[in-house]
Amino acid sequence: MKQDAWKQPFFSDKMPACALKGHWASFCLVDDTGSGKAFGGLSYSIHDSTGRQYDGRLNGDGFAKLEGFYCGPVVLKFDSLYSGAEEPYSRLRVRLTYPLPISELQVRAEQTRFSSSNGQRLEGNPALSPADRFYQVEVRDLVRHVAHLPPQFPRTHSPQRHALKMMADLGFGPPQPTLTGVVLFPNQHSVLEVRPLRALRPILSTDDQFCALNLYQLALMSALSYCDFGQQPPNEPVDQVTFPIAPTVGNLFGEKLSGFQEAWRIDPEQTQRFYPLYEEVPYSRRFEILPFDPELYLQNRPHPEKQQEHPAGLHFFDDEKFGTDTQAFITHHDEVILISVRGTVSGADVLRDANAHQVDFAEGVGRAHEGFYLAYRAMRKFILHYLDQFHSSQRIVICGHSLGGAIALLLAEGLRRSPDRDYNILLYTYGAPRAADAEFAEGASSLVHHRIVNHNDPVPSVPAPWMNTTAKLWVPGAVMLFSAPGPGGLLFATGLVRIGSNPYTHHGEQQHFMPIKLPDGTQSSVLWKPGCESILEAGCNRAVQLHGDMPDRDNVLKQLFQANQHFMTASYIPAAWATLRRWQQTVDSQGPLVTRTEFELIDHALEKMTQQLRDKNRELDRRRPPNARDHAHEHNQALNAEIDRLRTSRQRLDSLRWRRLEARDVYGSHTHSSGLEPSLKRWFSHRENRKLSQVASIPPPSHDDRERVQPFDVDSIV
Template sequence: MYLDARKRPFFSDSTPACSLRGQWVSFCLVDETGVGATYGGLSYTVRDSAGREYKGRLNEEGFAKLKDIYSGPVVLVFDDLYSGTEQPYRRLMMRPTYQLPITELQFRAEQTRFASVDGRRIEANPAQHQPNRFYQVEVRDLVRHVAHLPPTTPRVHSPKRHALKMLADLGFGPPQPSLVGIVLFPNKHTVLEVRPLRALRPILSTEDGFCALNLYQLALFAALSYCDFGQAPAEKPLDEVRFPLDPSVGNLFAEQLSVYHEAWRIDPKQSHRFYPIYEDIPYSQRFEILPFDPVLYPQNRPERNEEQEHPARLHFFDDEKFGTDTQAFITHHDEVILISVRGTVSRADALRDADAHQVAFEGGVGKAHDGFYQAYRALRNFVLQYLDQFHTGQRIVMCGHSLGGAIALLLAEGLRRTPDAHYNILLYTYGAPRAADSEFTAGASSLVHHRIVNHNDPVPSVPAPWMNTTAKLWIPGAITLFSNPLPGGLLFAAGLVRVGGNPYRHHGEQYHFMPITLPDGSHSSVLWKPGCESLQEAGCNRALQLQGDMPDRDNVLRQLFQADQHFMTTSYIPAAWATLRRWQQTLESEGSLVTQREFELLDRAFEDMREQLRTKRRELALRRPANDRSHEPTDALNAEIDRLHTSRERLASLRWRRLQARDVYGNHASSAHLQASLKRWFRHRENREPAQFTSVPPPSHDEQVRVQTLDIDSVV
């Protein structure tokens, strides 16, 4: 009888596969330490060669055994959706759009931990020597819908994917094209080591107060905004998308942090490694790049043509096609929505920078720089559409460098004034020019904005308060000036000089990087709040510049030779890193923010500046006509000298100031994960520099010679 059964055809109308029974199969799910308790009670489905399904649950040790199954391999899947009550998971599964098919297996895998500190697979799992077969698997190997899951990582003991395809070709297991599950072979025990579903998430404080953590972390994200999104294919994807370009926004969030890789590259030509401080979190709590799955989400289907949604369209704004060339990215998790806006790169950006004509800020008060305002208007709807779908009360953290900082300011104020939205916004900008007039600045006083300025960065000095630049006038005026001086000069002046209205004014609380050359020749900086116009002008002393209502251009031209002070990877990021390290060491040692030697160096610079102001006051007094009783110029200089004295006192106070943990880490100061995150960060050699005299990491030769666009505002 047994031989007769073996002689039957492998396929027939009534028997799609071998009809022999009596086989068995057993399997066990374990974590990377060989323990299966995490997966105890998990529901599974097995489909044998005859197409019969067996459903059951793993025992408390993650083990199951099936007996008397049909001959041949079987396919194992864990496709039951999560049915628990934890709200972060329920919200992701029930949100209005892009509901995630989170399975019970995914939830369990997110509760496990890596055996190695860096998330790499190990070769010493205690369960490896128990079974007939041992596979290293990922959740995506065992569930049907995988677009929301991370890509696979390298492994030594891979499951037999070719066997799964062969069974599918023969009509066993799940129907094609869904090659779902793991093939188990009969009369053998198989152990499946499930890779933990953990991700890395850059830590951001959501408190209003300034902290060194956000200073550094958001400087990195402001620089990342200059990168492409990196999606392939970039347009009209069919069934899946990838993010192979490194660095890129999509690659960092979707293919590096999602697989627990400590990414550090945020600039294609970057050589020095600046690692963000990461926290280890369950995969579902990462900064999300939305899934692309035309089967689950109709809005992803290619037949929608121009209305097709995909990650690049949802997370990345690039307005190059429509003239403003504004670029930004947005992503989120359950506590933070992050928005970063790019600075000047293209000719369109430069022309927008130059268009400093003031226009009314719609929906608010005051007037804004026309070029920045047009970029804000282009970006606004993109951001609002994202917030409408994914804002559930998170803190909106925004950042931008240069032009991007100006646009981010207008966007932040526009969002803050959105009726009935109640957006809670925190803004950090780096080297941003003035974006609006004094009325706008006063009206936006409740917006939390920390404005970072590097010493001798020329861009924050523009547009000058006296400017109301209209590019349509000053550009042809500058050209005509050489061929027909009188009309050309008048046209040029009409394009630059503000006639009536309110002056441009900076918004936000300024933090200033004061440079220091240490005794060994290395460079460092001290971050502080000067409260002094001479320093707020980024080293371009307004009192020394003004001749009537026009500036002395020689000072601005001199600044252009220090234009490297404006760029992120060679200036702002190294200074932010040095500040974080200095503040960390000060907190640990209970020391002061400024050493006596550093104070002496800076105090000497203050005295030099004060002497320049006094000299200027004497020159003005000598040039004043005998019958001129006006004290306005000298009054302004006297006031500036007084403010400089106040600034010196502020600097002196840094010698005695004692930091609190919240000054350094914000609301993460008391969190349970902070020490583990710092331990991971300090494992990297680059972050273990001596801290009290923490030097700004020097740029590499390639970074020094790079040609980078400077905002045209700095030269008009």
């Protein structure tokens, strides 16, 4: 009977074909090159059909053989937890909240690499030919707790899960609440090809210095904040969560990048492909989406009063139900904590934008825009709760677009001033309105803030320096400004009033995109730091007091009609991509940052603008009523100061002709990273990124009118 048992079916309705000992099984763990050295010495456990456990270790080539077990299939597991001191594994295993059950197998799999650059499995593993059975496995197939591991990747040679389930249903093997392990069949040699545990993460510089890398990367992350988190189920999950919908925050970080898949969509309506620069990292160093495992973590179990924790509640702030409609996401790895705040979307956002009344900034000095401040206060507790759990000296990188940029500024300064905390903060904002007054800006002078403005984007021009009011006249205009920029402009302009107060002002170092159209029709974008406000603001704001506290409506309207330049995927992201390509090529060629033609076009525009300001000064003198002569000096002084700033701007422009960039201007702290070259190789593998950009041509616009890039038009500025 013993001799013939191996020929019989392995299962009857109730028991194995034979309960006698004397059978064997051999197996080895290999990578996709057929080598098992990466797994040498790993401890394993095997349970036979009677439930008996056999423990052992793989040899140096990842091979082991078990002899003398009871007839029938056996279950192989590699569930021993990591016990070493290597980072980040030891820290992740013992952290106070959400400690991870990292196994020795996981650490080994993270130290292997893909043979293909895209993470696809290769056919024809050299270890396949001597195998009786060949399986493509993942770490999650061989360990018990899998919530912290990436989702299963498609494969051709799957382990036979039905055999594992059959053994469990018949009561064979070890008692277990979940199906864990791979079934090996007796008297056969099995080869298990273990998929590497590698992930992709967007590269971010942690330097204070502005760099083109962060300009582009954080533009993408700011746009991603407009997406949902994408968790299924979104609330009150029971046993597991998934992130199947793209593009969403959860899908990008929790599925695509954790599964070593590149993603380029950060807007559901996006057609132009914009790939972040990704670096390959061991899985444990990815941007983390925390696990959901009610068996391991008590806080994941349902709690009264909706206190259950799950990834959507930990990473995604959505205050729609509580009045401010503020939205943001937060995630981290061992070097960076990333926070991205959403811009204007809903009616609640619009009303908050319109509420320009100033209130005390309680966490520091000065006064802030009340609507933005209330939104910041709504999310402050959420952010601090996350930082209390997962901040361990990382650089906190905060970004936001539009309204999100204003809230991000208040958040960054509030965190910087948090007592008994040492937060090192880096802030990038895109098209952000003014968020606070001059006293706040002075008090926050040590906060590193790179403020990006796209040419004639109207939003950075509000609240205007004269605004500190919730007057009914201009609120409807502001509502229309953000929801329908063109027709809303007139109502916005006619409703503005001036109330004496410390004026609103911008914080941070401005980086300004100036699109220009070259004689051959090519669209170019120059990023520089002008020293004047006429480029940023509409209609010489300092002179509007002379018109019954009204701005020059025609010029405001001209700016508002170009509000398409406020959108991220239509304007800011293409301009950021163009700047990155321009700066890359400038470093490679050691050429100037602007061409001669570009310089001449912009210089002529600045010269024309200066003359317009002088003409405006004379015009106001002529139109000023006799009883207002006492104020003439004040207004002349304001316009003359702006003319001086324009002169400074022309000098800065001139310096661009001779400036030579260094690699650090482009890549920041990653300049000398060993991972930069493979990351660039991956990025340039996409045809969109291989385009030459002698003048940093902006990608071709789509059919959508919102995505048309406007030429440089001085008359739309003053």
